Amino acid sequence: MAKLEKDLQLAILSMPQKDKDKLLLRLVGKDDILVQQLQFTLVEEGTSVEFRRDEVRTAIDKLYRLDAMSSGYLMMDMRYLNSDISRHVKVTKDKYGEVELTLKLLKDCFEKQLKWISKYNSKTDTLTNYVVKRTDFLMKKLVKLHPDIQFDFYSDVNVLLENIYSNGTSFYAVQMGLPKVFEISESE
Template sequence: MKLSDHKDLKIAITDLPVKEKDKLMLRLIAKDKVLTEHLHYKLLENEIDLEDRKIKIKAEIEDQISALKKLNVKEALIKVRKMITSVNHFYKVTKDAYGEVELKIFILNVIPLEYKRSVLGYRDFGFLFATFYIKTLLVTINKHKKLHEDLQFDLNVDLNNLLQKVYSSKLASAAEAANLPQEIN
């Protein structure tokens, strides 16, 4: 049921006493963890807290990098997906598009691209890893293009380093197949 389809309900809600609205709002917010965290960020945090969130995510990722090098490709794919998911959660909470792009570029830059092959199983996790990596990079580049040009400029060096890393690895053919640019201007 969409609220826009029920204009009479919308009017009735706006006519409720303030105390009753507050109770309803608090009950609704409590049911959605992301909304609760978003409201906490929006109402109680500031720019310093935003930078602290980014620093915390970067520190967690840096802690996992040395262990990541010892994993097989299947285990690495699981870890990298969790890292990207943490950045997606960061964006849902803060709505900071620049921070999202910055963190994804950071992750894709620091994770290794070479892993041991998994001997067991019928799936080619090397292919799945390459596909996930390239798609994540494409999405990140598209979000980068939507940023203000001054913000894009701030991220261009790291993004170009990342593209150079990809094109000098085994992922170069997959990058070409996906029409991944070799350089961002």
């Protein structure tokens, strides 16, 4: 982003309000995330967080309804859904939802697409590595939450970690130093 020089800043501030409004609307319209953030905060007044979470949950459920054609396709679909989760967080600042949705994406992978990560081999290498990296990301986000909120995820995270260590993902889990059991900690 280019920094505006002082002269240009003063010239923009001295423009008639009508012209500034037009310019502002044009500029805002060029940034999709900013448009969604403004829609969320100004129009929806922050009340649609659960609705937006449900949309991502539905997309995750839709992914796992069908059997993936390969571990590579599954990973691409998971990455696509992870970008939906990231977009949701950028728009809503929903840290609880980030943990909840990421956990669902990973846990459902073991529950509904286990054949692609049950054994480690050259065909599943990229997917197993991805799942472990996302789990590591999840764990780092989780420990930053209040201990009461961590408790909400306690059993599901431990099921995920048990799956990680009893399938093809265990190689990367050991390598990355993932814990075998999640213990609630004080938030940082």
